[in-house]
Every structure is written in structure tokens, then in C-alpha cells.
Amino acid sequence: MFGRGSTDDKGPVLGWLNVLEAHHALRIELPVNLRFCFEGLEEDGSQGLDDLIVTETSKGPQGWFHGVDCVCISDNYWLNTRTPCLTYGLRGIAYYQIIVSGPGSDLHSGMGGAVYEPMTTLISLMGKLVSVEGRILIPGVYDGIxxxxxxxxxxxxxxxxSxxxxxxxxGGPISLSDDKATVLMGRTREPSLSLHxxxxxxxxxxxxxxxxxxxSGxxxxxxxxxQTPDDITKKVVSFIEDEFAKLKTKLKMKVEFVGGxxxxxxxTNHWSYEAAKRATETVWGKTPxxxxxxxxxxVTLTFADNLGVNVLLLPMGRADDGAHSTNEKLDISNFLNGTKLLGTYLYEVANINSDK
Amino acid sequence: MFGRGSTDDKGPVLGWLNVLEAHHALRIELPVNLRFCFEGLEEDGSQGLDDLIVTETSKGPQGWFHGVDCVCISDNYWLNTRTPCLTYGLRGIAYYQIIVSGPGSDLHSGMGGAVYEPMTTLISLMGKLVSVEGRILIPGVYDGIxxxxxxxxxxxxxxxxSxxxxxxxxGGPISLSDDKATVLMGRTREPSLSLHxxxxxxxxxxxxxxxxxxxSGxxxxxxxxxQTPDDITKKVVSFIEDEFAKLKTKLKMKVEFVGGxxxxxxxTNHWSYEAAKRATETVWGKTPxxxxxxxxxxVTLTFADNLGVNVLLLPMGRADDGAHSTNEKLDISNFLNGTKLLGTYLYEVANINSDK
Structure with a gap:
């Protein structure tokens, strides 16, 4: 099924609605109580969603999310095209710009050789941040990991x-390592630094x-x-300011935190993950x-922090769905089994908790 | 007199026409024979002008420039706002791009830490070309200077x-040196490298x-x-290819010569420069x-190489005229004295050659 948003995130939303519709049509009681939160602005920065969660939480027993025991979000993808997955971690982000200035306006390069040039200093600073192998060169960035x-x-x-x-x-043979664990950890459990x-x-x-x-680099x-954006910002700013001072130019430089x-x-030992694992094995015949x-x-972190409960990412689509791209798609098998998976997950949640 | 092109190059063109008009009105014979070449496309790359010069030269005695003993071009400016100048040198140029590729399409930085990133390698290579003090780091570039x-x-x-x-x-206190000779030589008699x-x-x-x-950097x-673009290109390409090989990435890189x-x-010992010096002293009361x-x-070099004669750059405007900028201007005193200078130069050329 091709179409913008088919896998990100209309398909998963429909999956949940299918589960409700089936129960309603068959007049079967749902196995657990549900609170839905449908979000249509996630690709536009989820305007207002964080505020909504904070506000509803602050209402106490009158809040929409009161009494919620776990959160399940369907907004990600399998690691490949073969194997369902449960996602238990996301990296954070801290975005910066280094602004170097000096001339009153853009100059003709006929002036070259007479003045300090902002680009030369900026490129020098940007070149000190990360090695070509992806090792971040800012002191203290790896502390505590x-x-x-x-x-x-x-x-x-x-x-x-693989x-x-x-x-x-x-789209090319450009992996930093030939070892799959190293590559996967580099991408998900280690920090990275990209020059944009x-x-x-x-x-x-x-x-x-x-x-x-x-x-502005x-x-x-x-x-x-x-790592947190606050902690990392201190280290980033301090390092770049030190390196800029060493260059002894007559230019001006500042580092700005853009967002994070x-x-x-x-x-993953939580019962919600165990329920999702059992549901995956039942529906797909595979351990996720x-x-x-x-x-x-x-928003994952907003739910986790404000509701104080376990959050699970339970995806429907595959790695090759091409989210955000032309010809975004969702395979029919992923849509049908994905719907079954979401429904089965609710029953496994009920089963596990009735076992206790 | 404000207006786009007032100093670059309508003012100087009018200056030459004023000289002709004055002689015509007063019915005075010109002191020397003249061949004019008016160029209206210099800011658009002088399309066709090089070809014209080559073609006319190849016609021998029938060519427009046949018998020309020296060339005088008015398309530059004083070094400051006070002192007329004669310009006897221009730097050449060699323009390059370093193209680094690898991924099949732009990637989300969530992939960071798993793949070689073209930007990291490009910034590293660009950072090896020139020091923040403007010293070019490519081996052999200064040979023979x-x-x-x-x-x-x-x-x-x-x-x-100063x-x-x-x-x-x-537009800012960003001079590479506090010594005026060092700064001027850095800008005019030394090579420079700018990152664009x-x-x-x-x-x-x-x-x-x-x-x-x-x-593409x-x-x-x-x-x-x-230095010539051909010679410098060999050194630039060889250096960047060596440095890229040392990085041992899985990315692709090529260096392209864009133009030069x-x-x-x-x-400056030629009689045309002597004539221009005497004319400047007469009109402005100052040694240039x-x-x-x-x-x-x-086109300066095209004239020099094809006609095989001395070329002089004899400007009309000042350093602060703002050529190519908003509010480009030509001071009236520069226009009037500039016109007199061009006329007087013709008489000094005649005098010097009649002395011989």
C-alpha cells in the first residue's frame, strides 16, 4: 500500500482502530482498559502534545492519562524486512551552530591573504569535533556511558x-565496521556527531x-x-571556545545551542515487553x-517522565518502508499481522497481569 | 555620482569619450593614434572578448589591433581615497571543488555512528588546505615565487x-598583520587560498x-x-588525493578544477608607465x-600575450566607490580629473616617444 504516511503513521493508527472495530462488531469486551492518544502532528514537531500530556497529568484523577499502567506507541519500524521488533531505546539530540564573523560584509576573494577569513576558522573548528571514523573528539562527551x-x-x-x-x-558500502554489533551499537547505544x-x-x-x-556551521x-543536552552543551561550548582561543585570530566566534x-x-523486563514478546511470537511465529x-x-520521554510508567515502542512497518520519502509504503502482510499483533498484545497484557 | 556602474565602468568609458569629444569640438588633432576597444560585458565574463582579440591579432596587418604599441585599460581603482595609482600586476586564479560521496541519498542523522559521513571527510580535507593565518599548506605551492x-x-x-x-x-579589524607592507604583499604579490x-x-x-x-567543497x-593554473592544479589534486587516501574511509572523492x-x-619601466606617471603628477599633483x-x-593577460606589448591599468575611481555594490558612486573630482588624466596621458605618450 503506497502513499505518504502509509507506514508513518496512518497504518499503525488504523491498526488500533481495526482492533476496536473488530471488538465492537463482534460485541466482545476489550481485555484491558484503554486510553488512546492519537497524534496527527508528529512530523511537524508535535505542537502542543507535550503541553497536553503535562496538563492532563497535572489534573490528577480527572486527567485523561490517570490510572494508565503502561504506554505503547506505534511509530517506528523493524530493523530489517524480516523480523518484528520491540524498541526499548531512542537516542537524544543536541543541535548546535558555531557562528564566526569578522568582515563587515562579504568580501571579494581578491582580498585573500590580507584578512582573517571566517570560513577558514570555522572549517578548522568543525574539523576538531569528530574523526572521520565517527569518534567524537570533545573531551568528556563519553563520560559515564x-x-x-x-x-x-x-x-x-x-x-x-547484518x-x-x-x-x-x-545506499552504499559505507559501514564504519564489518562487525554488526559494533555498527548497531554505534548507531543506537553510542553517541554520534554529524556535521550538517x-x-x-x-x-x-x-x-x-x-x-x-x-x-554558521x-x-x-x-x-x-x-548524556543530557544540558551537560553536553557545557562540554561542547567549553571545548570550542578553548580551541577558538588557541587559533588566536581577530575574528569573533560564538557557539549556540539550537535545540535538543x-x-x-x-x-525490557517489564510485563508490557513480555506481553509484546508473546504476542509477536503468536502472530509472527518469531521472537522479536x-x-x-x-x-x-x-514524546516517548514526555510520556515516560510525566506518567512515570514503562513505555514500549511496538512497530508495524519494515525498515524499507521509506518513511518521509517518495513511494512510502506499508506491506499488506505488515498491516494485517500488525493489526493482529496490537490486538493480541492487549490480551497478553491482560493474561500476564491476571497471572500475578 | 551614484548609480550602478558609475565607477565600474561607465565613468572611465565616458572619460575616454570626453577626451575625443573635446578634441573634436576644438578641432585639435589627437597627439597619438588610437584604437579603442569598449567592453560592455566584463561583469558577465567578457563573453567573446578573448576570441575577438585572438581573431583580430591573427588577421595581421588587417587586424584592428595591428600596430598597437601599448595597451591602457581603465577598469580598476586607487588603493585608497587619496592617491592616484598605476596598476602593474593582477593575481591569477585557480578554482576547485572537492566532491565527497558515499550514501545513496541524504540520510537521517539517526544513522550517525554507523556510516562514514561525507561532510566529516570533506571538512577534514578542507581544513588541511590553509592555516587560519592564511598560509597555504599544499606542498610546492610557493615554489619559484x-x-x-x-x-x-x-x-x-x-x-x-595604511x-x-x-x-x-x-569592515572590521581583521588584518592578518599590523605591518602595511606585509598586508599589501599578502593581498597582491603572494598567493592566497579562500574557502568559499x-x-x-x-x-x-x-x-x-x-x-x-x-x-562539494x-x-x-x-x-x-x-604560478599557473596548470601547475597549481597538479599540486592541489595530488595533495588532496594523498590526504584523502590517508583517511582510509569507504567514501569516494574527486577534485575538480572549475576554472582559472x-x-x-x-x-613599470616601460614608457607607457612613465607617461602615466608624468600625467598623474601634472593633473593630480601627486606621484602615483x-x-x-x-x-x-x-582580459589584461589576453592583451599582453596576444599583442605582445606593455599593458597599463590606469584607473579613474577610488577604493571606496563600492563597485558591484548598492550605492556605487564616482566622485565628481575623480571623473573630471580622471578625464584630464586620460587626455594628458596621450600627450605624455607622444612626448616621450618624440624624445627618442
Whole structure:
């Protein structure tokens, strides 16, 4: 089924509605109490959703989410095209720009050799942030991040996933490692730093002999626990200011925090994950991959922090669905089994809790 | 007199026409024979002008430029706002882009930490080209460039020019040196390397969490004798390819030569320069600055190479005219005295040659 939003996120929303519709048509009682929160603005920054959650929580017993025992969100994808997954972690993000200025306006490069040029200093600073192998060079950035022990490493090795899967998604043989656990951990349980571009410099085709007057280099870090945007910002700003001072130019420089969000990791031993695992095995006949995602879904953390309950990401679609892209699709088998999975999950939640 | 093109280059063209008109009105014979070449497309790359010069030269005695003994071009400016100048040198240029690719399409930075990112490699390569103090780091680039001897250094010291003049034009206190000779030589008799920008990366305001798939870093060198674009291109390509190989990424890289032109320096002992000096002293009451420019006027070299004669750049406007900018202007005193200067120059050319 092709169409913008088919997998992200109309398909999963319909899946939940299908479950309700089936129970209503068959006049069967739902196995658990449900509170729905449908969100239509997630791709536009979820305007107002965080406020809604905070407000409803603050209402106490009158709030919409009062009494909720766990949260289940369907807004992600399998790691590959074969194996269902449960997602228990998302990286956070901290986005910055380094602004270097000096000339009163853009200069002709005939002035080159007479003045300090903002681009040269900016490129020098951006080049100190991360190695070509992806190692972040800002001191203290890795502080407190746990090293995966052998049992965690084994979990990554056991995932039904290969470096070829990654390179298919990337569109080229550009994996940082040939070891799948290393690659997966690099993408999901380690922080990363990407250089996105430069505002104010020449960005067109061909050539222009300009010395740009003010340039803003954009970069962001993806964060993992215990990193927070606040903590990382201190380290980023301090490092760049020190490096800029060492350059001893006559230019001006400032580092700005553009925005960010904390990382999130859930306890997979919680009954909600166990229910989702059993439901997956029933519907798909496979034990799910337990995955962390490299990206961010900020509302996940808002639910976890405000409701104080376990959050599970239970996806419907596959890695090759092409969310946000042309020809976005959702396979019919994923839609049908995904609907069954969501329904079965509710029964497993009821079963597990009645066992207690 | 304010208006686009007032100083670059309508004013100087009118100056020459004024000289002709005055002689015609007064029915006075011109002191020398003249061939005019008026150019209206210089700001659009002088389409066809090089071809015209080559074609006319190849016609021999029937060619328009046959018998021309020297060339005088009025398309530049004083070094400051006080002192007329004769310009005897222009830097050449060699423009390049470094193209780094790998992913099949732009990736979400949630993939960060798993793949080699073109931007990281490009920024690393661009950071190896030039120091923040403007020293070009490409081996062999300075080969063969003469060191200024004490008499040449003295010429720069004697110029009516200050670091404050430069910083006024630059719009900020960003001079690479506090010594005016060092600054002027850096801008005109030394090569320079400027980083212009990046095509394909994010260049907008705010933030975008993209890992760009293919990025092209633009930079150019300003050249001085004996540098040529051909020679410099070999050194640039070889250096960047070596540095890229050292990075050992899985990405692809190529260096492209976008375009260029050779530097030009004229013999200031030629009688055309002597005539221009005498005319300047007569009209302005000042000995002119002898200057080299940091930029390029490619047709200068085309005239010098094809006609095989001395070329002089004899300007009308000032450093603060704001050529190519809003509120471009030409001072009335520069227009009137500039017209007199061009006329007087013709008489001095005749005098000097009749002395011989």
C-alpha cells in the first residue's frame, strides 16, 4: 500500500482502530482498559502534545492519562524486512551552530591573504569535533556511558540483522565496521556527531569567489544515557571556545545551542515487553528483535517522565518502508499481522497481569 | 555620482569619450593614434572578448589591433581615497571543488555512528588546505615565487596606504598583520587560498538533522608569477588525493578544477608607465602609487600575450566607490580629473616617444 504516511503513521493508527472495530462488531469486551492518544502532528514537531500530556497529568484523577499502567506507541519500524521488533531505546539530540564573523560584509576573494577569513576558522573548528571514523573528539562527551558487557554484546550479535541490511538502507558500502554489533551499537547505544552544513557560505553550483562575512556551521550530537543536552552543551561550548582561543585570530566566534532532547531507554523486563514478546511470537511465529533506535521520538520521554510508567515502542512497518520519502509504503502482510499483533498484545497484557 | 556602474565602468568609458569629444569640438588633432576597444560585458565574463582579440591579432596587418604599441585599460581603482595609482600586476586564479560521496541519498542523522559521513571527510580535507593565518599548506605551492628584496619592500612601505585603509574596506579589524607592507604583499604579490562554501550540505537557517549524501567543497587560490593554473592544479589534486587516501574511509572523492586564469605583472619601466606617471603628477599633483591588485581582470593577460606589448591599468575611481555594490558612486573630482588624466596621458605618450 503506497502513499505518504502509509507506514508513518496512518497504518499503525488504523491498526488500533481495526482492533476496536473488530471488538465492537463482534460485541466482545476489550481485555484491558484503554486510553488512546492519537497524534496527527508528529512530523511537524508535535505542537502542543507535550503541553497536553503535562496538563492532563497535572489534573490528577480527572486527567485523561490517570490510572494508565503502561504506554505503547506505534511509530517506528523493524530493523530489517524480516523480523518484528520491540524498541526499548531512542537516542537524544543536541543541535548546535558555531557562528564566526569578522568582515563587515562579504568580501571579494581578491582580498585573500590580507584578512582573517571566517570560513577558514570555522572549517578548522568543525574539523576538531569528530574523526572521520565517527569518534567524537570533545573531551568528556563519553563520560559515564556504560561499556556493553558480554551479555549485552551477545544481544546485539543475536539480532537478526547484518551489515548488508545497514548498507542497503544507506545506499552504499559505507559501514564504519564489518562487525554488526559494533555498527548497531554505534548507531543506537553510542553517541554520534554529524556535521550538517554551513549557513552564510556559498552553497550553489559552480564557483563564486566570495569570502563570506559571517558563517554558521551546523552540527548535532545524538545522545545516549547518561548524556543530557544540558551537560553536553557545557562540554561542547567549553571545548570550542578553548580551541577558538588557541587559533588566536581577530575574528569573533560564538557557539549556540539550537535545540535538543534527552535520550530514553526502557526496562525490557517489564510485563508490557513480555506481553509484546508473546504476542509477536503468536502472530509472527518469531521472537522479536530487541532494538534501540538511532533517532529520536521526543514524546516517548514526555510520556515516560510525566506518567512515570514503562513505555514500549511496538512497530508495524519494515525498515524499507521509506518513511518521509517518495513511494512510502506499508506491506499488506505488515498491516494485517500488525493489526493482529496490537490486538493480541492487549490480551497478553491482560493474561500476564491476571497471572500475578 | 551614484548609480550602478558609475565607477565600474561607465565613468572611465565616458572619460575616454570626453577626451575625443573635446578634441573634436576644438578641432585639435589627437597627439597619438588610437584604437579603442569598449567592453560592455566584463561583469558577465567578457563573453567573446578573448576570441575577438585572438581573431583580430591573427588577421595581421588587417587586424584592428595591428600596430598597437601599448595597451591602457581603465577598469580598476586607487588603493585608497587619496592617491592616484598605476596598476602593474593582477593575481591569477585557480578554482576547485572537492566532491565527497558515499550514501545513496541524504540520510537521517539517526544513522550517525554507523556510516562514514561525507561532510566529516570533506571538512577534514578542507581544513588541511590553509592555516587560519592564511598560509597555504599544499606542498610546492610557493615554489619559484621570488622573495621581495629590500628595494621592493621599500616600494610597499612608500605606498600611501595604511592597515586602517584595508580594515575600512574589510569592515572590521581583521588584518592578518599590523605591518602595511606585509598586508599589501599578502593581498597582491603572494598567493592566497579562500574557502568559499559547500554545495549539497544544509545551508538554511535553524537546524536540519541531515547527513548529506554528496557534498562539494569550493575553494580557490589567487596566483602570482610564476604560478599557473596548470601547475597549481597538479599540486592541489595530488595533495588532496594523498590526504584523502590517508583517511582510509569507504567514501569516494574527486577534485575538480572549475576554472582559472594566469597572473599578470607588467614592466613599470616601460614608457607607457612613465607617461602615466608624468600625467598623474601634472593633473593630480601627486606621484602615483604603483600597485598590484589582489583580484583578476583576465582580459589584461589576453592583451599582453596576444599583442605582445606593455599593458597599463590606469584607473579613474577610488577604493571606496563600492563597485558591484548598492550605492556605487564616482566622485565628481575623480571623473573630471580622471578625464584630464586620460587626455594628458596621450600627450605624455607622444612626448616621450618624440624624445627618442
Amino acid at each position: 556504560s561499556v556493553a558487557d558480554s551479555s549485552e554484546l551477545q544481544k546485539y550479535q543475536d539480532l537478526d540483522y 551489515v548488508a541490511d545497514l548498507e542497503k538502507v544507506a 552544513g554551513i549557513e552564510g557560505a556559498y552553497s550553489g553550483a559552480g564557483g563564486k569567489t566570495v569570502i563570506p562575512a559571517t558563517v 551546523k552540527f548535532s550530537l545524538r545522545l545516549v544515557p547518561p 532532547g534527552k535520550p530514553w531507554v526502557a526496562d 528483535n530487541y532494538t534501540r533506535e538511532g533517532g529520536s521520538i521526543p | 621570488s622573495v621581495a628584496d629590500s628595494s621592493e619592500l621599500q616600494k610597499y612601505q612608500d605606498l600611501d596606504y 592597515v586602517a585603509d584595508l580594515e575600512k574596506v574589510a 562554501g559547500i554545495e549539497g550540505a544544509y545551508s538554511g537557517a535553524g537546524g536540519k538533522t541531515v547527513i548529506p549524501a554528496t557534498v 569550493k575553494f580557490s587560490l589567487r596566483l602570482v608569477p610564476p 586564469g594566469k597572473p599578470w605583472v607588467a614592466d 602609487n604603483y600597485t598590484r591588485e589582489g583580484g583578476s581582470i583576465p
